[in-house]
Amino acid sequence: MSSLKLISPVDGSVYAERPVMGVDDAAAAVARSRKAQKGWARRPLEERIKLVRAGVARLNEMSDEVVPELAWMMGRPVRYGGEFGGVNERSNYMAEIAQRALAPIEIENSAQFERRIERAPHGVVFVVAPWNYPYMTAINTVVPALIAGNTVVLKHATQTLLVGERMVRAFTEAGLPEDVFINLFLDHPGTEKLISSGSFDFINFTGSVGGGKAIERAAAGTFTGLGLELGGKDPGYVMEDADLDWAVDTLMDGAMFNAGQCCCGIERLYIARPLYDAFVEKAAAWVSSGLKLGNPLDPETTIGPMANVRFAKEVRTQTEEAIAQGARGLIDPKDYPADDGGAYLMPQVLVDVTHDMRVMRDESFGPVVGIMPVDSDEQALALMNDCQFGLTASLWTNDAGRAARIGDEIETGTVFMNRADYLDPALCWTGCKATGRGGSLSEIGFHNLTRPKSYHLRKKSA
Structure with missing residues (x-):
């Protein structure tokens, strides 16, 4: 069985290693996440917000482990205290605006008609996160996706192999239902095979231009929505x-x-x-x-x-x-x-x-x-x-x-x-040209993680 090895930049040692999950096992895990999504979406929005906030709070409680772990994985000095400032600012803001961002647009509510546009979750959201800010970049999508009623499948870069595992553990310990938020250890071929099979309803990728092109190729013909944040200069x-x-x-x-x-x-x-x-x-x-x-x-x-x-x-x-x-x-x-x-x-x-x-x-x-x-x-x-x-x-x-x-x-x-x-977090995080497409955070971030669903209800004949 092949494995993913995290080589620490601190001393060149193997800091962590995890076996690569087989495609069949990964597909089964995604299927369980899809099954859990309907029940999660039926929960009241206030309850979803409360559970997501609890997951972020539990992650904060792990700071004594997270901060040195980040130093070993990708080299950020411990003096900066990890990424909790940004994680909390973004999570709190998205939780605060969720009611407004996800509220229906009411066109008519009369004796004869109800006409409105609602925001429906995509379903299963796949987050492929990078190593440079592994918690903050993941949180940009994980928090609003969960609040909006999606389930989330997370795959992290090998250089920060332990981040997804730790995030899922924090949210699970905080009470998030089983299979609503899962972490997969995948290699590139396995990732591309899951995408090309149409396993996901929306994919958010942060990484290189080459990685973005690979995601686009794998998703071609599946009509899966993509959010891509790629290179910068x-x-x-x-x-x-x-x-x-x-x-x-x-x-x-x-x-x-x-x-x-x-x-x-x-x-x-x-x-x-x-x-x-x-x-x-x-x-x-x-x-x-x-x-x-x-x-x-x-x-x-x-x-x-x-x-x-x-x-x-x-x-x-x-x-x-x-x-x-x-x-x-x-x-x-x-x-x-x-x-x-x-x-x-x-x-x-x-x-x-x-x-x-x-x-x-x-x-x-x-x-x-x-x-x-x-x-x-x-x-x-x-x-x-x-x-x-x-x-x-x-x-x-x-x-x-x-x-x-x-x-x-x-x-x-x-x-x-x-x-x-x-x-x-109040502004849309987005780019153009080879930097990618889509946008995260702000109200627009919620809109990208949901789809419009129209209701035209006729109550009685004219």
Whole structure:
């Protein structure tokens, strides 16, 4: 029997291993989930909300285990306390708006007719979650899907193999009925076979562009709804009237937090020429003196290893290619002796970069950022849009009207002004171009996890 092995970036050891579930056994588990869905959907909405909230609360009670477990699995330093802030903010908001988001649209309720549109659950929702924020990205769909009356089947990335197991345990211990929320250990062929057989009614996938294409191919012809959040190469544009220190601090944190492994992390920066030299100087100083690379289990560590050696290799390759093409790295390797050539990767700030370099076009997903000067809003806009991805863009100015005008022209899912690298649960989390399709959270997230169902009830003849 084949198995899934989680190699820890902390020391290269096998941290966890689970047997791959056979397709027949997995299909039987999904069938049980489908059977449980009808009863779950019949429960009052208030009861579903209460049970889902209890599951999140039980997960919070596991923080002493979860936080070091995350460090071992994907390298995030323990000093940041896991992902409970985001998990709780998103879960609470979705629970609070559920009544409104799922309320019927009443067209008529007269002596002669009842006409309304209701939100019906899809049925079985399949969540394929990534490793970089394994709890928060899963919660984005798991919580509203369950509240809306779906059952949920979760499959996590091998790099965070234990997360799905732990989430299901928390919700089950909190009283969620059996088979309403299940976790499967699947390999890629098994996943694709279940999808192609039409086992699910909706699929949410967060991961690579290649993974998204594989999901689409597997679902072709099944008419299964898809939500896809794929790659990103998010830009920041600092205008001449921006608060320089605020911009440097926020954008560099957005580029380096979680070792740069953030869906909406900042990967490329365009700075109005009057601020360019000062911004570059402050950004380099921020990275040189403000981060400590090391073992994520050490409370003093602020940047841990990348989740896998192969991820770090891609970032190193992009950086080396750019330098060979004329870019300059501003961070001295002597500042980061913990860089071991493997998963532990020093952060880097690059200047003299161009869009001929992969580091300014391809997703890096690591602690490297390129900075270019620009001479106009038009030039900045052209560079921000010169990308296959479109998740977020961060604009820095004191002029909200200017930001809105530029934002209207950016091909992206979210426009930020004077902030970056944040997911507001009241707003739809969505993207365009190769970043994917669909949207999670907000009222729209509930709409994507349900289908409209119309009722036209004639009470008596005219």
